[in-house]
Amino acid sequence: xxxxxxxxxxxxxxxxxLVLEPALIGIGFIAARSIGRRWRFFCHLILTILAxxxxxxxxxxxxxxxxxxxxxxxxGYREYDVMEHEQNKYALGPPPEFLxxxxxxxxxxxxxxxxxxxxxxxxxxxxxxxxxxxxxxxxGVRPGHxxxxxxxxxxxxxxxxxxxRFADVPLIELPSAWxxxxxxxxxxxxxxxxxxxxxAQLFPEYKYSFVxxxxxxxxxxxxxxxxxxxxxxxxxxxxxxxxxxxLKKNMVExxxxxxxxxxADFIDYLHAHGIGVIIVDGQYNPLGVxxxxxELHRRVREALQSMASAHHAMYIPRxxxxxxxxxxxxxxxxxxxxxxxxxxxxxxxxxxxxxxDVGTTSESN
Amino acid sequence: MTFEAQTSTLDxxxxxxxxxxxxxxxxxxxxxxxxxxxxxxxxxxxxxxxLLFVASYVFYGAWDWRFLGLxxxxxVGNYAIGLLLGRERSxxxxxxxxxxxxxxxxxxxxxxxxxxFFASNLxxxxxxxxxxxxxxxxxxILPVGISFYTFxxxxxxxxxxxxxxxxxxxxxxxxxxxSFFPQLVAGPIERAKHLLPQIVRRREITFDDLAxxxxxxxxxxxxxxxxxxxxxPMADSVFTAPHPQSGAEALIGLYAFAFQILGDxxxxxxxxxGVAQLMGFHLTINFLHPYLVTNPRDFWRNxxxxxxxxxxxxxxxxxxxxxxxxxQTYRNLMLTMLxxxxxxxxxxxxxxxxxxxxxxxxxxxxxxxxxxxxxxPLRLAxxxxxxxxxxxxxxxxxxxxxxxxRSLAQVxxxxxxxxxxxxxxxxxxxxxxxxxxxxxPIAIVSILxxxxxxxxxxxxxxxxxxxxxxxxxTYLLLVGWGQFGTRQFIYFQF
Numbered sequence: 001x002x003x004x005x006x007x008x009x010x011x012x013x014x015x016x017x018l019v020l021e022p023a024l025i026g027i028g029f030i031a032a033r034s035i036g037r038r039w040r041f042f043c044h045l046i047l048t049i050l051a052x053x054x055x056x057x058x059x060x061x062x063x064x065x066x067x068x069x070x071x072x073x074x075x076g077y078r079e080y081d082v083m084e085h086e087q088n089k090y091a092l093g094p095p096p097e098f099l100x101x102x103x104x105x106x107x108x109x110x111x112x113x114x115x116x117x118x119x120x121x122x123x124x125x126x127x128x129x130x131x132x133x134x135x136x137x138x139x140g141v142r143p144g145h146x147x148x149x150x151x152x153x154x155x156x157x158x159x160x161x162x163x164x165r166f167a168d169v170p171l172i173e174l175p176s177a178w179x180x181x182x183x184x185x186x187x188x189x190x191x192x193x194x195x196x197x198x199x200a201q202l203f204p205e206y207k208y209s210f211v212x213x214x215x216x217x218x219x220x221x222x223x224x225x226x227x228x229x230x231x232x233x234x235x236x237x238x239x240x241x242x243x244x245x246x247l248k249k250n251m252v253e254x255x256x257x258x259x260x261x262x263x264a265d266f267i268d269y270l271h272a273h274g275i276g277v278i279i280v281d282g283q284y285n286p287l288g289v290x291x292x293x294x295e296l297h298r299r300v301r302e303a304l305q306s307m308a309s310a311h312h313a314m315y316i317p318r319x320x321x322x323x324x325x326x327x328x329x330x331x332x333x334x335x336x337x338x339x340x341x342x343x344x345x346x347x348x349x350x351x352x353x354x355x356x357d358v359g360t361t362s363e364s365n
Numbered sequence: 366m367t368f369e370a371q372t373s374t375l376d377x378x379x380x381x382x383x384x385x386x387x388x389x390x391x392x393x394x395x396x397x398x399x400x401x402x403x404x405x406x407x408x409x410x411x412x413x414x415x416l417l418f419v420a421s422y423v424f425y426g427a428w429d430w431r432f433l434g435l436x437x438x439x440x441v442g443n444y445a446i447g448l449l450l451g452r453e454r455s456x457x458x459x460x461x462x463x464x465x466x467x468x469x470x471x472x473x474x475x476x477x478x479x480x481x482f483f484a485s486n487l488x489x490x491x492x493x494x495x496x497x498x499x500x501x502x503x504x505x506i507l508p509v510g511i512s513f514y515t516f517x518x519x520x521x522x523x524x525x526x527x528x529x530x531x532x533x534x535x536x537x538x539x540x541x542x543x544s545f546f547p548q549l550v551a552g553p554i555e556r557a558k559h560l561l562p563q564i565v566r567r568r569e570i571t572f573d574d575l576a577x578x579x580x581x582x583x584x585x586x587x588x589x590x591x592x593x594x595x596x597x598p599m600a601d602s603v604f605t606a607p608h609p610q611s612g613a614e615a616l617i618g619l620y621a622f623a624f625q626i627l628g629d630x631x632x633x634x635x636x637x638x639g640v641a642q643l644m645g646f647h648l649t650i651n652f653l654h655p656y657l658v659t660n661p662r663d664f665w666r667n668x669x670x671x672x673x674x675x676x677x678x679x680x681x682x683x684x685x686x687x688x689x690x691x692x693q694t695y696r697n698l699m700l701t702m703l704x705x706x707x708x709x710x711x712x713x714x715x716x717x718x719x720x721x722x723x724x725x726x727x728x729x730x731x732x733x734x735x736x737x738x739x740x741x742p743l744r745l746a747x748x749x750x751x752x753x754x755x756x757x758x759x760x761x762x763x764x765x766x767x768x769x770x771r772s773l774a775q776v777x778x779x780x781x782x783x784x785x786x787x788x789x790x791x792x793x794x795x796x797x798x799x800x801x802x803x804x805x806p807i808a809i810v811s812i813l814x815x816x817x818x819x820x821x822x823x824x825x826x827x828x829x830x831x832x833x834x835x836x837x838x839t840y841l842l843l844v845g846w847g848q849f850g851t852r853q854f855i856y857f858q859f
Contacts, residue, residue: 038572041829048837195390196849205844212845216802 010141011092018090021058025051056211057204063087066211075214077104077124082166083211085123089137098278098351099143102126105284106149108334113344119143128262129159132180133167133197135266139273145314145351146270148263150304151282152296153333155259156251159185161193165200165207174198176269184261240285243332247288251296260303267311277313278351279304280321285329314354321346385427386550387636388589388849395424396640403644410567414541417644421546425509428550432508435477440543442469443518444536450525451532463526467519474515477508479711510550512708514543516675521557523679530558538564545646547637551630553651553671560648568645580836581639584810587839588632590847595803596625599796604769608778612787615779617796623758623765624804627655630669649674654811656761659753660733661725664761672708676701695730699723709768718768725760806842809835 025047032043056062063086072080081104096119100110107122121138123130131138131148138146161181169177177197181190200207267277281301289297301317308315321343328339335343385391399420406412426433446466453459521542524530533539542561548554603609603618631652638648655668665673677686684697699720706719740749770776813827813835827835 038576041833045833045836045840048833049840052841192390199390199849203844205841206847206849209845209847209849216846 008140009092010095011090013140014090015092018059021054022051025054053204057086057208060087060090070211070214070218074217075210078160078163078166079210079214081123082208085121095142095144097144098147098348099138099141099145100147100149101131101138102149103154103333105153105282105333108330109149109340110147110344112337112340115344115348117348118147118344125160125163127154127157127159128259128266129161129164129180130167131266132262132269133164133169133177135176135269136170136173137168139270139275142273143275145276145278147278147280147347149280149282150263150300151284152251152293152300153247153282153284155263155300155304156253156256156296157259158252158255159259161185161187161189164193165196167197169197169201171201174201176265180262180265184265185258240331244285244288247284247293247332248290251293253296256296256300256303260307263304264307264311267307267313271312277308277311279308279313279315280347281316281318283318283324285326285332286324287326287329288332314351316347316350316354320350385424387633387640388586391427395420400643410565411537413568414537414564417545418537418541421541421544421549424546425544425549428509435473435508435511436514436544439470439473439514439518440540442466443522443543444533444539446522447525447532447539448534450522451534459526463522466522470515470519470522474511477511479707513552513554514549516554516672516708517557518543520554520675520679524557530561533557533561535565545641547640547646548634548648551633551637552669553634553637553649554675555649555671556675560646563646570643570645574642574645578639578642581635581642583639583836583839583843585632585635585637585639586847587806587843588628588635590632590849591843592628592803592807593625593632594628594848595846596621596628596800599799600625600769603779604771604775609782611790611793612783612785613789613793614796615782616787617793617800619762619766619769619779621796621800622769623656623762624800624807626765626769627652627807654814656758656807657754657811657815659750659757661722661729661757661760664757665722665726672705676705680704691730695727698726698730702726714767714770714773717773718764721764721767725764803846806839 028043028047028050032040032047035043063083067080067083067087070080070083075083097117099119099121100106101121103126104122104124106126107120110118110120110122119141121134121141164177164181167177174197178194181194181197184190205212263279270277281304305315305317307313322339324335324339324343328335330336385395399416402416403413406416422433422436425436443466446462446469449462450459450466453462521530521533525532533542538561541564542555542557545555545560545564600618600622603615604622609615609618634651638650641648649671651669651671653667653670655664658664658667681697681701684700685693686697687694689697700723702723703716703719705722706715706717709715709718766776766779770779
């Protein structure tokens with residue numbers, strides 16, 4: 001059954017919170033007057049903390065300021081994307097037809113298209129674990145379809161447990177977070193990450209402590225940050241070489257079952273909320289493909305295809321859309337805007353055709 | 366085993382098992398559960414004690430269940446020794462029993478903490494005298510907190526022997542005294558005279574207990590996660606480097622370690638005292654303001670107070686204390702502090718550190734009367750007080766250098782760099798700013814504690830608005846800048 005916050009258009013619940021939170025804090029201060037002097041100290045302390053929490057992390061203005069003042073080099077790429085996500089949460093608008101979800105790879109692919117039909121939710125290094133952790137927020141956007149751009153690049157890599165705490169996990173969703181982090185993974189790191197998620201939901205100051213740390217680093221300028229790279233805008237030989245090397249080395253078989261299970265859970269959840277799922281065969285720079293990667297690609301592709309058919313999702317192989325060449329990439333993972341536009345244009349046409357076919361088939365049936 | 370080696374051993378075991386340090390993510394839910402049950406059982410002190418006893422063993426077993434056997438064995442042994450002492454009337458036999466009791470505890474700590482140290486030193490000595498011995502170090506895990514609960518047990522049997530306290534007849538009460546989880550693994554070392562009566566009687570939890578306990582927990586976490594864990598990497602980077610880049614860098618690393626170890630140890634004991642106080646227990650205050658003192662005697666009145674008092678009552682005074690000639694007093698001081706050094710770890714650097722502290726105390730005794738006479742006109746000038754505080758802080762830091770260094774060669778290296786190559790660089794300036802950022806709140810709280818009538822709770826002498834500001838700032842600095850990983854507490858290794 002869908003949760004309450006998935007029943008309203010995107011942004012409505014956030015705007016409601018924006019109005020209600022300060023009002024409730026104000027009422028709390030007034031009510032605290034009637035409490036005994038000793039306990040009033042504690043009440044005032046808690047209310048002041050809530051007020052500071054609202055001022056620093058509970059409104060879009062604060063997040064706009066933070067994204068302006070801080071750089072990814074000071075806070076980290078994922079953290080910077082989390083700040084942008086927090087700012088964008090308050091945007092009102094009709095539910096999109098498609099919501100593309102994934103890492104910065106997806107950002108580079110879908111952002112240049114500028115299609116009104118499509119919205120984007122991308123976080124640096126986002127993988128199946130993050131999709132599961134952010135699932136209630138994603139369902140709250142109420143897209144017609146969610147587009148997942150998946151390949152061995154996402155499935156054959158270990159999950160980033162250390163950033164799990166940044167996710168929007170409402171307290172009611174904690175059992176599913178336990179399932180994703182602990183039961184499914186069976187790892188001690190997963191258990192630690194779960195406790196961090198709980199701590200982060202109870203103490204947003206802890207969740208967003210990268211903001212205060214980033215500010216301090218900006219002010220105190222420790223030497224290691226002076227050399228930290230900005231997010232690459234143009235390819236450099238070093239970054240490309242490093243990323244290609246990562247592609248050749250970093251993919252492993254061990255996390256494949258875990259990541260596939262998370263994707264299956266995510267698809268089921270979206271279906272339960274009336275959201276369709278389209279899995280698009282993901283691609284990275286062919287220069288990084290090795291024999292082993294090609295074998296992993298075959299395995300992951302087969303698994304995703306059979307999962308799509310078992311869980312009533314659409315699977316679109318790369319040959320149906322566009323196969324990228326090395327020249328289409330800015331670096332190891334991200335495509336050039338021109339290639340991205342071509343790809344998205346064709347992808348939407350393929351999806352429309354498939355939806356039409358399904359519609360025709362069901363009508364004729 | 367040097368500081369570094371001990372730390373890495375414990376790191377490895379921490380990786381393998383999920384311990385329940387106060388900064389682990391398991392501790393808060395564990396304590397909340399125990400506390401809820403504790404409050405529910407408030408009508409029966411016996412049931413409360415049973416609950417705390419079981420909780421303490423769960424807490425300790427979370428480090429490594431094998432340690433439970435040792436703790437249990439030590440508890441049964443000391444309980445039996447206590448009962449024997451209680452029954453025996455003959456002074457000669459009582460003396461024999463207490464000697465056996467002390468020997469029992471020393472054997473436990475000797476085997477588990479010092480066996481490899483003494484064995485390897487004996488082998489080295491044999492080698493020097495031309496007698497070759499094949500020896501491979503035994504694989505003995507250092508049980509967490511063994512030094513704390515062993516010293517606590519020794520104090521119990523000695524106090525029973527002296528007739529200062531009655532024998533604990535109820536086994537659960539005694540076992541709880543021995544294993545009370547807030548102070549089990551890193552102190553404060555509690556005396557039976559102080560803790561056992563609190564275990565036996567019904568405990569009232571007042572509003573002040575809740576307020577003071579909550580503040581001590583908050584400030585303890587602040588000291589650990591904001592001060593110690595942020596300064597730790599800064600100190601590590603200097604002490605793990607083959608050679609210091611410059612004297613200024615070495616000095617910053619040394620200052621960072623001085624505040625890291627204070628934040629770490631004082632943080633742990635503050636949380637321990639706070640957690641206990643929420644349950645109506647009042648543990649011994651273990652740290653006050655050790656870096657705002659003007660002489661080594663005051664340093665030990667403010668640093669690890671429970672250990673200092675233990676050493677005074679069970680080593681220094683039995684050795685003769687200051688009752689004999691000055692040279693006997695100096696000898697007693699040196700022996701006591703050497704033992705204190707060895708208590709910290711099985712390595713010559715710790716023994717040397719103990720010797721250094723003993724030498725400081727002896728020198729202070731020797732020079733005090735002359736210095737007092739010479740500086741009489743300056744006595745009331747705040748500037749003179751500041752000079753003495755700064756001088757004493759640097760003497761303390763020199764001690765920390767010996768304590769933290771990998772080897773004596775590193776001590777020499779760093780001192781040479783400080784004396785001959787004291788060059789500033791932008792990186793050192795940045796590090797100094799960071800050091801200041803992470804230490805200024807300690808200075809404020811230390812001053813509050815110095816000025817308070819009841820020094821342990823300096824916060825509560827402030828007017829409500831100022832108190833409010835201090836608590837709020839502590840909370841915000843903690844959650845905004847704290848390192849919420851699970852960097853181990855340094856004193857677990859002792």
